[in-house]
Amino acid sequence: MKKEVADLGGAVVHDLACHATGGERKELSSGKVEIRVNSSKNCNTDAGSGMERSEMEGNPIEGGSLQSLCIPGNFTVDIPFPIEGNFMKPEVEIYDTTLRDGSQGEGINFSVMDKLRIAEKLDQFGVHYIEGGWPGSNPKDIEFFAEAKRKKFKKARLAAFGSTRRKGVPVEQDDQVRLLLEAETPVVTIYGKTWLMHVKEVLRTTPEENLGMIADTIRYLKDNGKFVIYDAEHCFDGYKSDAEYAIATWHAAEKAGVDILTLCDTNGGCLPTEVAEITRVARSKVNVKIGIHTHDDIGLGVANALASLNAGATHVQGTINGYGERTGNCNLTSVIPTVAFKMKKSCVPKASLPKLKELSQFVDEIANLRHNPRQPWVGSAAFSHKGGTHVNAVQKLASSYEHIDPASVGNNRTVLISDLAGRSNIVMKAQELGFKINNETPELKLILNRIKELEHKGYEFEAAEGSLALLIQKLLKHEEPPFKVEGYETTVRRDRSISVCQAMIKVLVKGEAAHTVAEGDGPVNALDSALRQALARFYPQVKKIQLTDYKVRILDSGSGTSAKTRVFIESTNGKDEWGTVGVSDNIIEASLGALVDSMEYGLLKK
Numbered sequence: 001m002k003k004e005v006a007d008l009g010g011a012v013v014h015d016l017a018c019h020a021t022g023g024e025r026k027e028l029s030s031g032k033v034e035i036r037v038n039s040s041k042n043c044n045t046d047a048g049s050g051m052e053r054s055e056m057e058g059n060p061i062e063g064g065s066l067q068s069l070c071i072p073g074n075f076t077v078d079i080p081f082p083i084e085g086n087f088m089k090p091e092v093e094i095y096d097t098t099l100r101d102g103s104q105g106e107g108i109n110f111s112v113m114d115k116l117r118i119a120e121k122l123d124q125f126g127v128h129y130i131e132g133g134w135p136g137s138n139p140k141d142i143e144f145f146a147e148a149k150r151k152k153f154k155k156a157r158l159a160a161f162g163s164t165r166r167k168g169v170p171v172e173q174d175d176q177v178r179l180l181l182e183a184e185t186p187v188v189t190i191y192g193k194t195w196l197m198h199v200k201e202v203l204r205t206t207p208e209e210n211l212g213m214i215a216d217t218i219r220y221l222k223d224n225g226k227f228v229i230y231d232a233e234h235c236f237d238g239y240k241s242d243a244e245y246a247i248a249t250w251h252a253a254e255k256a257g258v259d260i261l262t263l264c265d266t267n268g269g270c271l272p273t274e275v276a277e278i279t280r281v282a283r284s285k286v287n288v289k290i291g292i293h294t295h296d297d298i299g300l301g302v303a304n305a306l307a308s309l310n311a312g313a314t315h316v317q318g319t320i321n322g323y324g325e326r327t328g329n330c331n332l333t334s335v336i337p338t339v340a341f342k343m344k345k346s347c348v349p350k351a352s353l354p355k356l357k358e359l360s361q362f363v364d365e366i367a368n369l370r371h372n373p374r375q376p377w378v379g380s381a382a383f384s385h386k387g388g389t390h391v392n393a394v395q396k397l398a399s400s401y402e403h404i405d406p407a408s409v410g411n412n413r414t415v416l417i418s419d420l421a422g423r424s425n426i427v428m429k430a431q432e433l434g435f436k437i438n439n440e441t442p443e444l445k446l447i448l449n450r451i452k453e454l455e456h457k458g459y460e461f462e463a464a465e466g467s468l469a470l471l472i473q474k475l476l477k478h479e480e481p482p483f484k485v486e487g488y489e490t491t492v493r494r495d496r497s498i499s500v501c502q503a504m505i506k507v508l509v510k511g512e513a514a515h516t517v518a519e520g521d522g523p524v525n526a527l528d529s530a531l532r533q534a535l536a537r538f539y540p541q542v543k544k545i546q547l548t549d550y551k552v553r554i555l556d557s558g559s560g561t562s563a564k565t566r567v568f569i570e571s572t573n574g575k576d577e578w579g580t581v582g583v584s585d586n587i588i589e590a591s592l593g594a595l596v597d598s599m600e601y602g603l604l605k606k
């Protein structure tokens with residue numbers, strides 16, 4: 001136990017000691033806290049209230065261990081989270097429902113193992129609740145909870161999700177509610193109806209029975225020792241349609257002993273002003289902690305969650321990367337850093353914030369989805385600069401075109417090269433690629449002009465760093481390339497039902513010629529094999545270079561089969577990855593251009 005307290009850091013221990021010894025605590029404008037700790041003889045070893053929440057934070061403090069840590073004196077410290085009683089209390093609790101509401105998203109299907117891996121990652125990151133699934137829905141979710149029982153989560157509390165009891169069924173006889181208890185989670189979250197239209201048209205029951213379904217289910221779960229979160233489905237639409245009935249449902253939940261009342265914008269069509277106003281009403285009507293759960297149907301999922309937090313909600317539900325039914329749920333990879341950095345409220349541990357991008361990529365990887373480059377905060381393009389004037393300004397002062405330091409969420413700044421570049425883009429990118437170059441380098445203008453000319457011809461250097469580096473190298477260092485292709489020939493022959501592709505290539509290396517012939521699945525594959533064979537004699541390391549992607553883009557589709565073609569190739573040597581580009585009216589020529597650049601850049605990399 002002592003170790004756990006010490007793990008919190010000296011600042012927190014002083015703060016707890018101050019509380020326990022009846023000392024004084026003053027927040028300074030610098031953000032630090034001035035603390036007076038009285039004599040440890042007066043240390044109040046009563047753990048006090050809030051054991052439940054201290055468990056939730058994973059940092060229970062026991063009186064004895066605290067007493068031994070009480071050092072009387074005055075301290076000025078930096079506290080990671082506000083302290084309430086004997087536990088660290090975040091101002092905003094993060095409830096992750098990636099594994100339940102997130103899996104309701106199109107194209108998302110997690111296995112039990114996927115869910116366990118994501119749950120572990122979320123716990124390490126420091127979310128407060130993980131909603132693992134709906135045990136009453138399917139055997140996979142039952143298995144998840146059975147497996148999760150064996151795991152020890154450090155920080156997060158696991159929640160099982162379900163609904164209020166079925167109409168006309170006593171709660172203790174409802175199978176779905178029984179399965180919620182059998183999941184053996186500390187937290188159970190149930191959803192119920194707030195909107196009379198749903199009560200009448202979907203549940204097809206009476207308003208009174210719906211109130212009974214809410215109250216009975218919450219009371220039963222509380223009687224069984226659960227921490228109960230009630231998700232008031234269609235809360236805002238329900239309130240707008242019949243405020244009195246919506247409030248009656250909240251009161252039913254409160255009277256039954258609910259721990260958190262979560263207001264849900266289930267259809268995701270509300271405005272931040274409405275969400276804020278109704279959150280304020282809920283706060284004034286019930287005396288329980290208020291949560292918010294929003295969807296992104298009109299692109300306001302995050303804005304609505306923040307509006308509710310501003311209006312007094314202190315618990316926010318959402319998913320990593322915004323997965324979820326239809327257009328998705330409120331995206332936690334936006335909510336978390338916005339709460340922490342913009343609203344300046346504590347939520348997850350500060351040390352986790354630079355791991356946000358990694359968490360986002362991890363979940364996409366498990367879901368087998370491509371990471372969205374335009375995702376706010378964590379996308380690869382979130383801090384990429386393309387316009388020349390922007391790059392020029394960022395070079396002088398990063399905050400001129402960046403709302404925050406990208407490293408604060410584990411992201412990084414990238415500079416893109418295109419025909420919108422200026423000298424600053426070239427300098428920054430070339431330096432990143434390892435060239436010694438600055439604004440005074442005489443070849444700078446030449447490099448910029450050459451890039452603009454080639455982009456006009458159809459080249460695209462944004463993702464083709466290999467070709468870009470070779471171009472800069474040629475213009476800057478005037479060095480001979482490691483090899484030159486003197487000529488080539490490809491043939492495609494059909495022999496009954498089998499087509500045979502052959503390529504011949506002649507390569508010049510340091511004045512010596514190599515002439516090779518190879519077959520392949522297609523003409524480009526045959527050329528690739530012939531080129532490798534020719535180079536292998538001089539550069540055995542070419543064997544390590546692998547092509548990982550090959551993309552063809554027709555640039556002027558109106559020209560039919562004579563259209564100009566851009567070929568983009570991605571390569572790796574097992575350690576680094578690079579992209580190269582070739583452009584021609586002839587697809588074989590364009591492919592060879594990208595292939596030659598790939599080999600040349602790979603050889604330069606040593």
Ligand SMILES: CC(=O)SCCNC(=O)CCNC(=O)[C@H](O)C(C)(C)COP(=O)(O)OP(=O)(O)OC[C@H]1O[C@@H](n2cnc3c(N)ncnc32)[C@H](O)[C@@H]1OP(=O)(O)O
Pocket residue numbers: 101104134136137138163164165166167191192193202203204213233266
């Ligand atoms: C807003 C949300 O995201 S809530 C979560 C939604 N998620 C899911 O639905 C995914 C998991 N769902 C499932 O696996 C299945 O739908 C189950 C197991 C829950 C139910 O399956 P079934 O028993 O075959 O019923 P079905 O899905 O066809 O219909 C839902 C039933 O639940 C009832 N129901 C809906 N909400 C509630 C509620 N809050 N409390 C009680 N009953 C409810 C409906 O009225 C309907 O019953 P009825 O047709 O007798 O009136």
Ligand SMILES: CC(=O)C(=O)O
Pocket residue numbers: 101191231232233234264265266267293295
């Ligand atoms: C509970 C829930 O998922 C919703 O109302 O959207």
